[in-house]
Amino acid sequence: MNDAEIIAVGSELLTPERLDTNSLFLTEQLNALGVEVREKRIIGDDRTLLTAGISEALVHAQIVILTGGLGPTEDDLTRDAVAVALGRRLELSQEICGWIERRFATIRRKMAEINKRQAYLVEGAEAIENPHGTAPGQWIEHDGRIIMLLPGPPRELKPMFVERCAPRLQRILPVAVIRSRFYRVAGMGESDLDALIAPVYTRYTNPATTILSGLGDIQIHLRARCSKAEEADALLAQVAPEIESLLGDRIYSNNGDSLEAVVGQMLRDSGATLSVAESCTGGLVGQRVTSVPGSSDYFVGGFLVYNDAMKTKLLGVDPQLLAARTAVSEEVAQAMAEGAREHTGSTYAISVTGEAGPESSSGAPVGTLIFGFAGPGASETRRIQFGGDRERIRELAAQIALDFVRRQLLPRQSEAPTSQQH
């Protein structure tokens, strides 16, 4: 009895402006109880669709949670639809009438006749009192399944689930524990990463592996589910080290931290500071570095140098070098990083120059990016060719710039070869 489906009820949740977010809270709660959410639905205030949806959910899931549609008006249909789907009647509950009357007294209003609709219980259901609103919840056991009807407003739903439903589920459910590992990887495409680690993770269904791909940033989730924590840990211990060793230092985080937070922590740990010199990214690198609270500990500032004249004026890049090599060159990237380091006095500096498109001004193809790193030891540069549109190129460039800093700060011996194509 470990699969759940969540059905959010309400036509307002089918507009372009609204999302069902109750299901995030419920998923977190259910996962903690060892229950997987296998499907979610959002259904409007439509009797036919809602009844069909509930019947379908009962085929697939052992636990069905409905949220919303428990109000007092005509279009609050959850009670009716559940009764029809289960082939049960609705019964007026005097107990619930009393609850609702008391609730109205608390908020110093008189109960309207219409609120009696909320006092109908699906035959055989157990009412769950709602201290924060008028709509009581309902708990139904049917054919080995559990159906919960919960109010839609989060401030009513959350305490009801935590205080009344979760403890009850816990008593019923077979003990199951979910343990997980979480990696974030920079500097690889999804298909390259998959080619590398699929031979490992496809050998196992438990732990289950999920790969989520962002721009230059991939998340890998391993989730092992067992009746005992030690068993789950043992399963993870079979797979995780293999994946870790295949990916090496391309894994930048195993706790969910962002790349900018990881780089920040490395700088803080070594008592070093960073500055930036950005051309085509126009502030994107600085913006990411400073999105981390406390980044003033290690970030001093930088330069946005969006044309050749500014590269010379603000960073002292030799105009003859710019004329001879163009702004999109290793020499200029290096001079930018060194200029930023010199003018700010930071320990390290990272520079980005390139063609984000849609047009190229230097003659280099759109998507050509050059990164410069300057530190107390030596300067280093990287050239990468990106594809895609301006937004993609700029976001990848900021990601690679941060990863370039991270790699420069890593202990030397563990460096892995890096892919130069994105």
Added chain:
Amino acid sequence: MNDAEIIAVGSELLTPERLDTNSLFLTEQLNALGVEVREKRIIGDDRTLLTAGISEALVHAQIVILTGGLGPTEDDLTRDAVAVALGRRLELSQEICGWIERRFATIRRKMAEINKRQAYLVEGAEAIENPHGTAPGQWIEHDGRIIMLLPGPPRELKPMFVERCAPRLQRILPVAVIRSRFYRVAGMGESDLDALIAPVYTRYTNPATTILSGLGDIQIHLRARCSKAEEADALLAQVAPEIESLLGDRIYSNNGDSLEAVVGQMLRDSGATLSVAESCTGGLVGQRVTSVPGSSDYFVGGFLVYNDAMKTKLLGVDPQLLAARTAVSEEVAQAMAEGAREHTGSTYAISVTGEAGPESSSGAPVGTLIFGFAGPGASETRRIQFGGDRERIRELAAQIALDFVRRQLLPRQSEAPTSQQH
């Protein structure tokens, strides 16, 4: 043929951290075509559930749109599940193989063998080319129903739907004309804006008014739906002028252009240039300005000055002024803007300084932001107190900075009083 169901595919969308947001975009698009979304589902990477879900959706809806699950890996099951649900085979398409190979060539990588999985087409389906990724879409007509398979990444899905699917749906669907007006407003909270214009728009159900609120940025959509274009235009002509006159120059765009694009066009039109001096926003303003293609026409560059020493070193802010007034003061904001203008030679400069939190270093309350504007005429400053967390404060600050520039560039007579609370 006016009901749709949207199915988002992917186990990651069933975790406590992730929501399906593609369906919001699709709902907006479908509504504009006169199509109602009656149900949405989120189904994990599970062949049985996915196949059942598609079959169930086809019972209820005339249009079924699946998003995601079209990647190259083992757990990308959308193609397989649709084929099974429709009782059709999957066929390798040489045409799609060619597309994918060309796509890899564009981003200068070699196509991996695994990507061939993406070249399988449901028998009878029409492939939809994906200029922004490797997963092509599919368009299937089956038993009077339309099934679309679209890629999950928004930057692939959105252009594919707008450019290829919407026009095609429009040709098939019964005639209904939707005409719309679209305003973007900066510098107001949602409740203030609603209090101002609700007395107008609530008098009408056609056009329907939708208000979408972002951080310091509100979108107002008016949508009139009639069988003839002239009727729809006439309905809009009743409401739109009233709303425009209430909002005045707080409307910065009536064609969907972003604030940074509007500011850029104003600068370009007047042959002026801009530079920035950013403290707590750390590059966010520059990043937004340079996100617009062609921004090198008017943006020269700027300074990230993340501590007092950098404000003095890079911008020449008097250290005694910093000591006397702190970095979070009108005087320092003004000196930063003037310093940026002087050091870059730009026509105008905008500065941002303040406390983004979580801690305050200057003593000013977290959320205190000061903006400086320098131009050939005179300098001007604004002080605003924001609420919320670091991310909210920084994003609002960048928005207000851009809007400050826009207001300074407006012809003087039309200036409206601005709210100082956010």
